[in-house]
Amino acid sequence: MAPDELSAWLRLLETPGLGRESVRRLLAAFGSPQAACQAPLAARRGVVGDALARALEEPPAHWPALVERTLGWLAASPRHHVVTLGDPGYPPLLLATADPPVLFYAIGDLDKLLGPSIAVVGTRHPSRQGLENARAFAAHLSQVGLTVVSGLALGIDGAAHEGALEGPGGTVAVVGTGLDQVYPRRHQALAARIAEHGLLMSEYALGTPPLPPHFPQRNRILSGLSRGTLVIEAAVQSGSLITARLAAEQGREVFAIPGSIHAPQSRGCHALIKQGAKLVESAQDILDELHWADVRLTPVSRSGADHAPDPAPDLHDELLDALGHDPASLDALQARCGWPTDRLSARLLELELSGEVERLPGGLFQRCHRA
Incomplete structure (x- = not known):
């Protein structure tokens, strides 16, 4: 991307009060971010109203430094990317949603955004069984070529990323900060592995800290990238159920793993099942629902080497x-x-x-x- 084009994109996105919907209206009216920034006040006023049109008259104070910082970040590695609406590499499933990001930053393999994918989400405080389910389901789905999308959070998200890295489908992490930092810090090493073998993605500018509103906002990207969303352990009031609701609104499949009626981590999944989510007991259930049934699961090695599946517990103990x-x-x-x-x-x-x-x-x- 040329520096003047990137500069115009960032000016639009960093102007206070000018949200994604207003930016999309300006782009539709003027054809490019440069034209929108250079348009006469009266012309912009007819598109976004007087207050927002006037806001674009003065560039944000931090804008020049952000442009310089972003250009330096892009030059630092060929695996650093900025993707905008209209870019041929923009993920088509995400573009088809009601509120796609106007611009996003990425580190890693952009091809991970173009193949079939499934979101896997769940609680930050899972049971050991929940962690095992997340790793195993994600590993199986990745093994047959589905990319696993999750949010890099502690708990289910992290386990899903780890499992997905074991297969060729790989993983995409959609984060709620700028890509020049990792949150939570405990996932520094995991984020580095994803950047090398998968993709890190964010719609937030470099330097953006982990602010609470950003995490529910990024959930629409998780579901929007994916053909379906699998929820593994979640409370009734949780970000995971927000992601599931967004997936349903986007016309995508919602899957949930049931659990014990006594476990609080199961209540969100049970609520989803009552509302029509597909109850799944194995990764093959998901593949069948997505019409991926012609590809069968094979055992996945945590070490990368083929081996026989672990023996099942003695059912007669x-x-x-x-x-x-x-x-x-x-x-x-x-x-x-x-x-x-x-x-x-x-x-x-x-x-x-x-x-x-x-x-x-x-x-x-x-x-x-x-x-």
Whole structure:
């Protein structure tokens, strides 16, 4: 992108009060950001009203420094990109939504935006089973060529990105900050892997900090890039359910994994299922719904090498049978199987260490299941 064109784009986007809808109206009226910035006040007034037309008369004070900073960032690496409306590389699914970003920044492989993709989202405070489901589902979907889109948040998002990096579909992280910083900081290494093997994406200018309103706003991009959205563990009032609602409004599929009726992380998924989301128990359920059924799942190695799938837990283990599929207390398990406390505690610890049982808050235990 030529410096004068980038400068005009940033002037439009950084003018206070001039939102995405107003910018799109100006572009439709004048054909380019340069023409919109240079148009007479009276002409702009007829498109966006007097107040916004006058706001464009004076460039924002920080605008020259932002232009310089962005040009330097673009020159720093061939994997740094700025993509605008009308660019041939703009993702067609996102362009078809009601509120596509006017401009976005990206680091990595832009081709990840052009293939079939699915969003995977969920709580920042998942159970161990939720984390395992996110990794396994994302790995399977990536293995058959679907790109996994998520938000780089702690919890389900991070696990989905990690799983997706194991397959050729790879992953796209849509973030709520400028791309010159990583939030949360704990995901610095994960963000670097995504930048190298997938794509980081943001509509926010360089230097933008992690502001609370930005995260629900970016959710429309998550769903807009994707043929469907999978929710894995979510509270009823959560950003994940916002993403699911946006996906439904955009005419995309919504999938949800059910869980225990006693687990608060399951309530959002159950609410979605009641509202018509597709209940899924395996990644193949999603592939079938997306008419991707001609491609079958193959085992995915976390290390990148082929190996046989992990053996399933012994379904006839007496304690696992007593535990069932809902959380249970130590007292309830003792009543069900009649074991002395020391034997019961020892066996629970063995199952916990082997990943077959998870210890929950409140002294409860829950059986884990492989996705």
